[in-house]
Amino acid sequence: MNKYIALVGTNTKQSTNRQLLQFMKRHFDQKAAIEIIEVSGLPMFNKPADREVPQRAKDIAKKIDASDGVIIATPEYDHAVPAVLMNALEWLSYGIHPFLDKPVMIIGASFGALGTSRAQAHLRQMLDSPELGARIMPSSEYLVGNVLSAFDDQGNLTDKEKIDQLDALFTDFEKFVKISKELWHTTDVNRVAIKKLDHEDFG
Template identity: 35%
Template sequence: MENIRILAIVGSLRKDSFNLQLAKEAEKYLQDKVSVEIIDYSEVPLLNQDIEFPAPARVKEIREKIIKADGIWFFTPEYNHFFPGVLKNLIDWLSRPVSETEGAVLPGKPAAISGITPSMSGTAIAQDHLVTLLSFLNMDIMNVPRLTIPNVMQQLNKDGKLELTASAPYLEKEADAFIAFIKNRK
């Protein structure tokens, strides 16, 4: 296993969200290749400059994980043609300076984006909005390939859990491409 650390950020906080299941599929595929950690940010408060310095403990912990990560892989659903507000809130925290002397943790970090949804869009619109934000924050975005999976209900097993069928090779292709993308930046 290579010494590459990928941090997965899922745009939904629901315990069995389709995007969390997709992130776990990516983690399973990558388990013998690189280190993957899916972060839980459910306890991150709404951004409020009154509590920015010092940052809440959970925000500090996530910033430290971002600093140590070689790449960030976003898994986002699409809510009303946009990525979720909870994801935006986390990114807002991560876009802020760590302290009055230290900058933000996202600039220059390699990023990949994937998403799965019950609708026909496959999260493409939400991903485009996310790319706009991450570009503004100066992340190093791997734009190709990006994975957009529509009609998730067609890839659920009898228990209602994600069982990638036709989409599995595309997830694997993006995972391998992201490893190469990260290596090219080290």
């Protein structure tokens, strides 16, 4: 059974993205072990000269390192990823690189009908940067719009079509994780390139 780390891309207490991840954790518990992790509580990234990364970021990095893949649920603020998630990704690419070659699946829930499409594209762009270097599952946008009516009292998705879509996507993701293990030919060069970036005072 594969182990996945699921990042909640927001710090708000009432988050439908957290709810969506909790649903996935229960729904797929026969297939996979999903651990949900909060990204809030990290200090604002200020590129400290001593390159000291907060312990909490190191802990998250360790868990990602030990996982088979990462699922990120992002809301959309101002047509983009929330600052709190961007901040976590900055710490998680400053001298440490847990995302390098890590398979990532992006999902998102929103109140409106559009369901975080712009934030997901933004997140893809970030994860694709050399400092993060994740392997993002292609053609796999999963959006849940109008979330206020999407879950029942138990926090389960109500729309059968949405559940079927999620099932199919997750099956594909598991396959993608497997295939990704064979995409190792660039790993060494990427590691060298990223070490070079680390030695320069980028930004």
